[in-house]
Amino acid sequence: MSTMLVSSSPGVFESATPMMRQYLEKKAQVPDAVLFFRLGDFYEMFYEDAIAASEVLGIALTSRSKAGEERVPMCGFPHHAARGYVAKMIAQGHKVAICDQVEVQGSGSKAMFTREITRVVTPGMVLDDEILEARADHFLAAVVPHASGFGLALLDASTGEFRAAQVSDRRILVEELGRAGPREVILPAKSGLLDAVRASCPSALAQELEDPTVFDPRRAEEGLRRQLGTAALEGFGLGGLPGATQAAGAALAYLSQTQRASSASHIDRIQVYYPEGHLVLDEATRSNLELTRTIQGGRTKGSLLGLLDRTATAMGGRTLARWIGYPLLDLREIGRRHDSVEELSTRGVLRGELSGTLREVGDLERLLGRLSLGAGTARDCRLMGSSLSRLPALRKLLADCRSELLADLGPALEGLDDLAADLDRALEEDLPATTREGGMFRKGWDAELDELLDLSASGKEFLARLEAREREQTGIGSLKVRYNRVFGYFLEITKANLHLVPAHYARKQTTVNSERFTTEELQGYEEKVLTAEERRIERESKLFEELRGRILERAAAIKAAAGAIAVGDALLSLARVAAELGYVRPEVDEGDVLEIVEGRHPVVERALSGGEAFVPNDVLLDRSRNQVVVITGPNMAGKSTVLRQTALIALLAQAGSFVPASRARVGLVDRIFCRVGASDDLARGQSTFMVEMVETAAILHGATARSLVVLDEIGRGTSTFDGLSIAWAVAEHLHDRVGARTLFATHYHELVELARERERVQNATIAVTEQEGRVIFLRKLVAGGASRSYGIEVARLAGIPSEVLARAREILQNLEKNELDPEGRAVFAGKGRGRKNPPANQLGLFEPPPRPQIPAEVAGILEKLRSLDPDGITPRDALAILAELKARAG
Template sequence: MDAALGPPEKMAENADELTPMMSQYFELCERYDDSLVLFQVGDFYEAFEAAAEKVARLCEITLTKREDSTGQYAMAGIPIDNAESYVETLLDAGYRVAVADQVEDPDEVSGVVERAVTRIITPGTLTEDALLRSPDNNYVAALTTDSRRFGLALLDVSTGDFYATSANDVDAIADEVGRFAPAEAIVGPNVAGATDADDVFGPACMVTPYDEHVFERDVAGERVGSYFGDPDSLLADDVEVRACGALLEYAEYTRGGQSGTADEIAETATGHGRLDYLNHLTRYDPREYMLLDAVALDSLELFERRSVRGHEGRTLVDTLDETACALGRRQLNDWIRRPLLDEERIEGRHAAVEELVGDVQTRERLRDLLTDVYDLERLISRVSRGRANARDLRSLAATLGVVPEVKAAIADAESDLLADLHETLDPLTAVREEIEHAIREDPPQEVTEGNVVKPGYDETLDDLRETERSGKQWIADLQADERERTGIESLKVDHHAVHGYYIEVTDANADLVPEDYQRRQTLKNAERYVTPELKDREDEIFRAEQRADDREYELFRQVRDDVAAESERVQALADRLATLDVLVAFGEVAANHDYCRPSVGGEAIDVEGGRHPVVERAEDSFVPNDARFTPDQRFAVITGPNMSGKSTYMRQVALTCVLAQAGSFVPARSAALPVVDRVFTRVGASDDIAGGRSTFMIEMTELADILSGATEDSLILLDEVGRGTSTADGLAIARAVTEHVHDEIGAYTLFATHHHELTAAADDLTGVFTLHFETRQVDGEVVFEHRVAPGAAAASYGVEVAKMAGIPDAVVDRSRTLLDDERAADSVSDAATVGGDPATNGHGVTSDQESADYGAKDEPDDQSPAAPTDDARLSKELRDLDVATMTPLEAMNALAELKERVDD
């Protein structure tokens, strides 16, 4: 984000010479120097001077000039009716936007119209539907530290979701930030000295140091207490109190004034506004949920899919999203982001899903009903902030009208969770009835211009509307009466927005105009008149209409306030509907895609016929695979060619655990799973050139996090550890990591590698076993079976994969020649090894199954033989054949090839 914009230079140079309006603009710029001020002038929001140049450039609008008695000013304006699209552009460019509205009626003011900042729009405090790009949560965070602990608070201003936690380690805080992905963060004093906040929150988050005063314990505690009561009873640490209090102050600061009449806006446009709809502050311990850090979220593609050649694929959430409403979508995200560790709660969700899978009629009925549920959390937020219109209230009433039918649909539920939802679904009947009785079925967007309140709701309003109607009816009858009285057939009675009601007579009939007509306006070929009686009726209609509109708005605000008073009950209802929606979605996915109910809580991973939930939807035929880890064998070394399915297999095991602990059924024939406390992933290659970190450095950093954070209840996915350096170094690191995880951590681990020497660890380490993905060759082409089997792979088929990718034949052929030469050289080198075990090539691991696509070797010393013989080459290749893992066809093909070469 840009640095504080500061007061414009024009103000500093000639503040005393400015016009009142420009003086007002520059004073607001000085007061809100951290924001770009948009200043209402009529139907436009204007920016001046340097801010105008920024707005014009970013929003691609014309830069104009304003000229007055004090000089010329650069000016750029955006239409108020379409402001959101331009504000979105400014937010994307890294600006906060302070909206300064006119808070007085220009028609009732002599001189300059008063303006005030009514709201400050920032990436993390959005509440406008047009700016919230999805139904997903949009969080703003606050981070503080006392040099001992870090406190983190997260708030979605649009829904009222409010969380707090703390940790001794900033890495643990970074993990939580990765879960919630806030769009914006404020940081308190001492944070800069303790850590790099930009690293904690990432490049996509706007991070700003904020007023130190609001982070003080007494100040923050008082603010938290004003919302939720004693902060010490809610929060576990002073740093949590400080973070929550500061975040509340910042949210109030950005809220500004409310919508409504000019006087109401003026009363509240002070830059602060209480968020009365915040009813719950949830303090949680990260250890209550399976931890999925930013690396795991990314590599497992839970919420965002990496773009491959510009093609965006599906994510896990996309695949599971059979939710019917926005409430369910956010709840689904939350359940996937924070899978449970409590077996009882997990089983409770599974039981509810199982009941819904078995009862198709109830499931389909619920889906139909939930489709009619509006976003209650954001609705009640707008209601409580005074920004809801009549249509919002009708949407709320429509949702409440669905609740009794939802309750009836699960009245006979047997699972504890569904039965509890039936008991606690609150239809808020009185709220619904008040809205339905008061607000018209199809009200206008504006709430200050009438036609909002139903006839019969208020006697005073009905009387005023009757006076208005009778007056307009008298005027409607006036045309016929006056035509008859004057004999002017072309005479007409009409209304003009500025001049009011009139009688129009063409010039050809001017001699027939009665004496009581008073000229009001002259046109090219006609005159417009009024009569004393018409003028009296017009005044009567205007007064009745104005009083009726004011009365309607007063009644509407009263209804809105009554609804706001029930915000806590509405939010509780929203949570229960969201839960039900996710359970129904889980049931729908399980029923339609053959998922099974997993058992959770054992000490082994035993998955039969497991599938990758995303990949199987994209492929015509997906090959299921088993996954079996026992308490005694928790570490699998997986070998096989690229594209054979190793990465997919590892990810599907992790996703199966995530789904199970989120409460979903899993894509498998059967599944028995432990409760996993954390999923670690070291998968894929990336670099940070700007940050000075190579691919290998990032790989090692992630590996260090795994080795320091994993426990015996963790699940670790390792893919090609050590590939960013030389073969010898990489193999040494891979072997050492294997030994450390096996001996010191004991976590469930899947390690995919092309270091075939690593499979020897299965012989040396009792808890390690090997798996490989089967392949076969047809007419010299490699065919991937995508099927996992015990044991190690015979080769990596790197050259064959290169050919499939389209590498020119000349390069492929040369690669095969070099590969044959290197294998032969390795054979002679093995025989000549001095001072080491020939079977282990001096590295402590066997070379009998050396990776075919890791060709970099140390140069032979001067005593190595000059060249291998043909017999040595054949002998080496024969020894390399892993007959135990080959299919009969593969063995026959290999033997035929060797025989052909001998014959030649």
Template sequence: MLEDKNFINESSLTPMMQQYLQTKTQYPDCILFFRLGDFYEMFLEDAVNVSRLLNLTLTSRSRGDDRVPMCGVPHHSAKFYINKLLDMGYKIAICDQVEDPRFAKGIVKRQVTRVVTPGMVLDTDTLESDRFNFISALIQDEQRFSIAFFDASTGDLFIAKDLEREELIDRIRMMEPREILIPDTNSYEEIRGLLKRENLLYSIVSESLFRDLDRIDSLSRVDGGVRHAVCAIINYVESMQKRQLSIIREPVWIDSYSYLYLDETCQRNLEIFNNSLDKKKYGSLFWVIDKTSSAMGSRMLRRWLQYPLLEIGEINRRYDAIDELRGDTIRIQNLVALIKEMADLERISSKVGYRHANPKDLIAIKNSIRPIGEIKKIIAQFRSEIFGEINSCIDTLSDIFQLIDKRIVEDPPVLINEGGIIKPGNNEELDELIRISRDLKSIIAGIEERERTRTGIGSLKVRYNKVFGYFIEVTKANLHLVPQDYIRKQTMVNAERFITEELKNLEDKVLSSDERRKTLEYEIFIQTLEDISKELPRIERTAKGVSMLDALISL
């Protein structure tokens, strides 16, 4: 059995296996999920390792006298297996079919559509709702370090510079990044050894990723080594996701000048986020005071606790807002009820930006927009300065609501390529195809009734299966009544199955219209994502305003 591609003569392999090996060569540090029909398959060393890690059945594919190890998972449940591998620290390259196999000339075209790493998880069902999921990058200048932390699922960016080695490790422990990017130069050997001893997951990446970027507006006030660290994260994320970043917030400096610095030891001893017994949230300060109504608010409260304010003016502004809230129980109850109607706008909008959102995500955005107008009305009644700032952040987003409401059905499927997503009235051709699908039962019933009348066979039925398509079924007792234009298709024990030119034409029309409908709906959905992506900064500001309001109410 072959396990190492270095001993394989590629010329003796099938075109599909050659395609696999060529793709794998481009992503040697990743497990390659290679789409074959309804499965993602792994081969060779990946198959051996993944079958062992996930307890999957290891099979093999013949290659002359040798056999190539392989294992696979259904595409619709791949997320479950991918998340397990991510938790173990592995990177996954997703290689999808990028053309319809029916129209492919030769082997189906495939390409890696995205790479998922522990620091690049975007799935809201997988991420802990009240925690950030950071990817970080560090850069060294003499004996000092700069570091950046970025949550791709929310756009939050935290930076620090001029750190000594002990301060660097302490920041890393506090922020708990899932992945740390380090340049592939010899000067970082010592720090790589240190991170390894600390059991911290790091990725060695090309030093070219740390090159400067001048197209990111939010980096206008960031310079030096920390700017290069941020640029490394941006370049890395964009190379993994195959598109430019759409959301990146203004960077927050995590230094001892802007906030009261609580190192990792202090936070642990004070049990701010985890208790001292089993290191769980239960019993911690955060567990006691986190009464937020949304995941966005919970993360904002965590951020406030992790970095307490130092400037007395800012502290008093927050106190004034909390004091005003304490005296207005009715409005608080109304706000809590409205915020609870909202989904995690920060993370869902990031999925839109990376084009990973599904139809249900868009409905979640629409339903989250619904209570915003009423929230703004209530906030406008408060006098504290901070509420004015929050209200100016929050946008009613009525145009986005109308866009989604016009295009997406109320209860859409999760998959974006199976149809049933788009409402009538968005495309004339699609409306006609939907009508054909909707009226199909009545068309079939009409044909059946007409044929019964024409032939005098009262038990005649028009049926369908995936093997024969549409057919007419006649019992053997009535075979002498069958017209000459019926074409025999199959003989059963008690009946015969026939087709007609009319049924063949209907089947061709239905099948082609179904495929065309799916294609049109997919195109309209992708265009909807593009349209919403243009408005992501507004959604992000609104999410930030709601998260601040939620955190204040909790306090």
């Protein structure tokens, strides 16, 4: 019988022990999760869960059984190690249900703990700092098809970030999922979207939920109103958006299911957003521009975010990442950010003071999230208090700021000074890891607790006095007062001194070398102390819940303060980069001009080593004369760098950052499309060329006259003529139909001819020079077109053997001379390798073929035919003429 069948068989349930019946009952509540079942000081797993967990966690798989029964697979680990093991399970895409001991039922040998599932941890419902990435959002996404399109909700339970959107078609939905990067996606059963979602979010756990109540529209609206504390949802922008409402309600319902009894009071607002309200970046563009992760290795270091993130807080880091992923289209808000960055970039002392103060602020959003969901500890409260205590200093620093956005942050930092003082006054400096250990509160915070603590402290003195007195009265110098958890307090006397034991001592236990006794006085003390200890733990737990409640009462104010800190920190980071790296304020307007003077690639510039200087370049794009710029030039000369840096400068400008250039003017861009580099997608059965064509098709369908398109080597994944034809047609379409500002890098030098045929096409090339037979790349973009690719020179730099390079040059010379055989094929024979055929004429690619030379005999026949008048001759004459022409043709 399989493990799965064993665990679900009714017969097994009926014959199981009470504890195993309890396990099977809980497991039935979470069939799709691995159940961590608390047994004393261990978490245990059984049946199929044990098999799965032992493989993922690398712990030994054992078994248990009673006589005559089939062995049950099991494994376990100490309860204090649970955080690390949960992290490992989540990293492998598993759900974990935590089943804890709640209270004892019964007494004596029949006592058994009541156990309840206190939390279900899924990839999208994580609160533990050991699993969470501090500077990244951790979203659960809920997606629901709707008559009006698709509803999308994004919920970060760790911070309370809650967003919803309603999109009209699947392409936009997929783009938004890719941009948000959720860790888990839930959909209704039979949604028809599962494959598309998994394709756009390959690292996320995507699943269709069979429970229909999660996506029920009526329950969704009721749940949202209850959570947000409102009678109507119109005030949050959800009016007339049934798809967004349904998705948002589903996300909340899933949160409630997984976090069980928690109130989630930190989720007190929802932001409705519209994808078209931000500059749109599709998956290929985000990847090619390496905005938050590098293509090779997927690391933050080496990405744009890795360069820009100088934030002092995790909240600021998440906000900055969000700004990079969602650049603005609102000119006023862009200007407000630029004003703030400009002020901070010129005030070095203020930057230093703000940065020093911010470094003392913890992650208020996630602290509040843990406390709200019942996973917080006294340490979280302590860090909350110390963080809030820094708000007055931040307010004072911001009060001196002149820029509107920075000045607006100050009021959000008010009204929490009293809570900070109370938390400091209440809690000890050195705090336990859990709330059940005690020792959380300072003396003087609670009178009842102080009495219980005094009793505990005086107990040590009482025991010392008791031990000394009993030694003196009995004459037993080795007598000791001891304690253990099983037998409580006792007097321990060695067997050599048993003859001195008084008659009023009552024997409690016999050991190898001693006897243990108790007295009425010691029993009374034990009852009093142990009762006091239980009361102390209960009192501290109650006080902690009261303190947690006081924090949650101020959740809205804490979230507002956290948001202000995050914005200020992100602006400070951009200002530090601008000041240290010499970035300038860009001009962003409604025009169509994209002009960059001495622009630099922000990441490549910082990666150069050995004193090598980055060569800046100028770029001008508009919709009057410079709409499409065709860039030709050799391999490795820097074409793709120019493309990427242009896109990054436009993105940075609209994200509110200064840019790496001497001067920049950016006419507002609605979408950036970047297709640079080549790769296949074997998982989806797509070759390199197919991926290239799919991405190019997305650009041609999605770009508008407001878009910025940067394309590199379109058509190189197929034959030369096919690729050249595709590249030419794509460039024409962008010029004639789309009207997008476009940089078009290519190895097809024939594309320079496009500038003669289209008025808004210009040619540019990356300059090179040759010295002593070697090519030197100047990295400079200049007007004009290139006639060579210098691919063989690049092959030399890559280490291709010299004999191969020599043969390649020989073949290249033959091809360039159009040396063809009688059938029109290129001759690859060099000296001593065969006959060279005389050059033949080769058809040009983009001009009409030459008119053929007609033999005189044929010309005479054609002239005779042209002179005939079919309507003016008799049938007999026509037959005679036909016979004559036939004879001449023969």
